[in-house]
Amino acid sequence: MKLENLDHIGVAVTSIAEVLPFWESVVGIRLHGIEEVVEQKVRTAFLPVDDTEIELLEPTSAESPVAAFIEKRGEGLHHIAIRVDDIDAALEELKRHGVRLIDEQPRNGAGGTRIAFVHPKATHGVLLELCERPPK
Numbered sequence: 144m145k146l147e148n149l150d151h152i153g154v155a156v157t158s159i160a161e162v163l164p165f166w167e168s169v170v171g172i173r174l175h176g177i178e179e180v181v182e183q184k185v186r187t188a189f190l191p192v193d194d195t196e197i198e199l200l201e202p203t204s205a206e207s208p209v210a211a212f213i214e215k216r217g218e219g220l221h222h223i224a225i226r227v228d229d230i231d232a233a234l235e236e237l238k239r240h241g242v243r244l245i246d247e248q249p250r251n252g253a254g255g256t257r258i259a260f261v262h263p264k265a266t267h268g269v270l271l272e273l274c275e276r277p278p279k
C-alpha cells in the first residue's frame with residue numbers, strides 16, 4: 144500500500160459552532176470550510192494544518208455513527224486518516240492480509256474524497272480511515 148501522508152485527524156464533537164472558537168481563536172487555525180456528508184449523517188469542518196487537517200465531525204442525526212460514538216465514549220478523538228494514492232488497491236492489499244474492514248468498498252467522503260474505514264479491532268484500538276483525494 145502506498146501511504147502518501149497523514150491526511151487528517153477526525154474529532155467527534157456535539158457542536159461545531161461551540162468548539163470552533165477554541166480552534167480558531169485560541170489555537171489559531173483558520174476554518175477552511177464546512178460540508179455535510181449526508182451518507183454518514185455528519186457535518187464536517189476542516190481546519191488545515193500544513194498538509195494535514197483537523198476534521199471536526201458533528202452528527203446531524205441521532206442515527207449517525209458519530210452520535211453513537213459520542214453517546215458511548217464522549218467527544219474526542221474519533222479516527223485518523225491516512226492518504227493513499229489508490230484506495231481500491233489499498234483495500235485489496237488489506238483484504239489479502241486478512242485485515243478486518245468496516246468498508247469493503249470505498250464510499251464518498253467530504254471534499255470529493257473516496258474513503259474506507261479499517262476496523263479498530265484490526266489496529267489495536269484506532270479507527271483508521273483510508274482516504275484517496277481527487278486529482279488536483
Ligand code: ZN
Pocket residue numbers: 151152153198222224272
Ligand atoms: Zn475522516
